[in-house]
Amino acid sequence: MGIVLQDGLYKVEFHTVHGTGTGVIYACGGKLRGGNSAFAFIGNYTDKGDCIQARVTTERHNPDPAFKPLFGIDMITLTLKGADNGSMIDFEGTALQLPGVTFKAVLTRMAD
Template sequence: MMREGIYSAWFKTPRGQGTGIVQLTAGKVCGGDGVLSYSGSYEAHGERFTALIRTKRHAPGQPSLFGPDELTLSLEGCCRATSFTCSGRAAEAPDVPFEAFLLYSSPDNAPPPAPRPVPKFNPEQLPKPSWR
């Protein structure tokens, strides 16, 4: 089951790889990376999902992993509780396969991890120099 929220994205094509941030909420996709913005829609059915994402350049920088900056990417994949994988192609670059892995990011209001005991510092346990 797909979880709504913000995901860290790692993606690749034969031309290279990159990272970005994607937000999935109520069937809508938005996000981006250092040079491209992403927008579109998704549908989830159990552990399977499909997405249609459009990209647009918002800043100068490295070239797109597809060639063209503005394109429409069709994706399908498998979602788990906090991650999912997908693959697809862009209509504008059909010969360039695309793969992505998305990992759910905990919300800012998530409770902090339980405190762990701090070990007591004991200088006697430090390694001794060989020249002593």
């Protein structure tokens, strides 16, 4: 059986060598929408059977400089591949703007 990203609200925990962050993201019908205290997460995903492919762009919505961007710039586009890990989905990928920096995220389903 292949991996499927169920529609619903997910907690997202993510990190790079530069730091960590958390937020929420809602998956529905191939779209991803979410954010945290400083950034909106906007993207889409496709279930490929053995993995989930996603593309997510960040956009700053809070001008407070205390909230530092994880990649050092406010707007990035991530290309990610997700794999099933029991009750969670592990994603790994890179930002198009900084291809040498690995990005990892774990999505944990919270609600429908």
